[in-house]
Amino acid sequence: MSTHRIVTGAHYGLRDWLAQRITAVIMAVYAVIVVAGLLGSTPFNYEIWLGIFSHTWMRVATLLFVASLAWHAWVGVRDILMDYIKPDGLRLGLQVATLLVIAGYVAWAIQILWR
Amino acid sequence: MSEAAARTARKPRPKYLSLQALLFEIRLPVTGWISILHRISGALLFVALLWLLWMLDLSLASEAGFEKIKHYAHLVPVKLSLLVLVWASCHHFCAGIRYLFIDMDKGVDKETAVLTSWIVFGASFAFTALLGWKLW
Numbered sequence: 001m002s003t004h005r006i007v008t009g010a011h012y013g014l015r016d017w018l019a020q021r022i023t024a025v026i027m028a029v030y031a032v033i034v035v036a037g038l039l040g041s042t043p044f045n046y047e048i049w050l051g052i053f054s055h056t057w058m059r060v061a062t063l064l065f066v067a068s069l070a071w072h073a074w075v076g077v078r079d080i081l082m083d084y085i086k087p088d089g090l091r092l093g094l095q096v097a098t099l100l101v102i103a104g105y106v107a108w109a110i111q112i113l114w115r
Numbered sequence: 116m117s118e119a120a121a122r123t124a125r126k127p128r129p130k131y132l133s134l135q136a137l138l139f140e141i142r143l144p145v146t147g148w149i150s151i152l153h154r155i156s157g158a159l160l161f162v163a164l165l166w167l168l169w170m171l172d173l174s175l176a177s178e179a180g181f182e183k184i185k186h187y188a189h190l191v192p193v194k195l196s197l198l199v200l201v202w203a204s205c206h207h208f209c210a211g212i213r214y215l216f217i218d219m220d221k222g223v224d225k226e227t228a229v230l231t232s233w234i235v236f237g238a239s240f241a242f243t244a245l246l247g248w249k250l251w
Contacts, residue, residue: 021218024211031208039249046181053175073161080158105164112172 020075023068030065059113066109070102145232153210156203163200194251201246205239 041048052058077098085091132141143151170188173180187193213231216222222231 021215024215028208028212031204035246046178049181050175069164073157073164076154076157077161080154105168108168108172112168112175115175 016075016078020072023072026068027065027072030061030068053113062113063110066106070106074098074102144229145236146228149210149213149232149235152206153214156207156210159203160200160207163203167200189251197250198243198247201250202239202243205242205246206235209235209239209242 037052038044041052053062078095081091081094081098085094170184174184175181188197213222213235216231217228222228
């Protein structure tokens with residue numbers, strides 16, 4: 001048998017698998033920094049809360065978190081739908097609905113950050 | 116027919132997974148619990164994002180909105196729901212880190228996998244307790 005295996009398929013499996021892990025690391029780093037920062041900032045009031053999100057770098061970092069979350073959740077939810085929803089039409093419908101929900105979440109997050 | 120083949124033939128085979136079988140008859144090992152809870156916590160967080168974004172939106176919109184959310188978050192059912200979401204985040208985070216190590220072929224053998232599963236449970240409950248205590 002030849003050592004040169006002919007690999008078939010759409011090749012998005014590895015890309016999605018890797019993307020889910022990279023986005024996970026991005027979110028983990030953001031979460032640890034933000035949670036540690038929030039726990040340290042007492043007393044906690046509206047001025048401080050608004051102040052945190054007024055810095056451009058914080059807005060950009062949060063947007064990166066949101067973008068990572070969107071991609072990560074898409075891979076995860078699609079995995080769940082592929083595992084449990086067997087009728088093709090229903091699964092496709094739910095996948096489209098998931099994408100619309102994710103797009104809505106991202107748009108809303110951008111609107112919240114750059115008010 | 117050999118002895119072994121006869122034994123296999125007599126054994127009743129399950130036809131499908133009933134809810135009763137899933138809930139009471141199949142004993143998941145601790146590694147399996149980490150896995151299914153990783154999935155459940157992920158799905159839960161995805162759905163809860165709608166609620167969390169609503170709270171973030173209102174709390175940043177105005178001082179009145181901030182006070183409203185602060186008051187809202189102190190209601191017992193809201194508090195308990197938030198605590199569940201804090202646990203889901205901590206579990207998803209800790210179990211996810213364990214999976215990243217497993218992806219790199221670290222901790223794949225059975226003894227280590229069981230040990231790290233218990234560490235994930237312990238760490239996620241400890242983080243939940245810490246954050247719960249800090250927040251309220």
